[in-house]
Amino acid sequence: MLSANFYITEFLASNSGGLQDGDGDTPDWIELFNAGASTADLSGYHLTDDRADLTKWAFPAGDGHRPCLNDGRRR
Structure with a gap:
């Protein structure tokens, strides 16, 4: 069990030009x-x-602290 207290504070469900992953994609x-x-x-x-x-x-x-990119590459 985590002793931390997490909240989802932001999400972007259709990234069309913002934060990029290591391959230059915008997941x-x-x-x-x-x-x-x-x-x-x-x-x-x-x-x-x-x-x-x-x-x-x-x-x-x-x-x-790091971005959590949902790029489908499981890395």
Whole structure:
């Protein structure tokens, strides 16, 4: 169980020219805010929009600040 307290604070569901991934593509993205007092590693947690694929997008390991790009490449 996480001791952090996460909120989705921003998302972009149709990125047509904003934040780019490492390949120059502009995938959808979300921003999470941890309102808790401690850091948390989200590896092992997932996001999905498909009930048949509950592990569609895995959070990368680490507790640092980074964009969460949903580019389908699972990195």
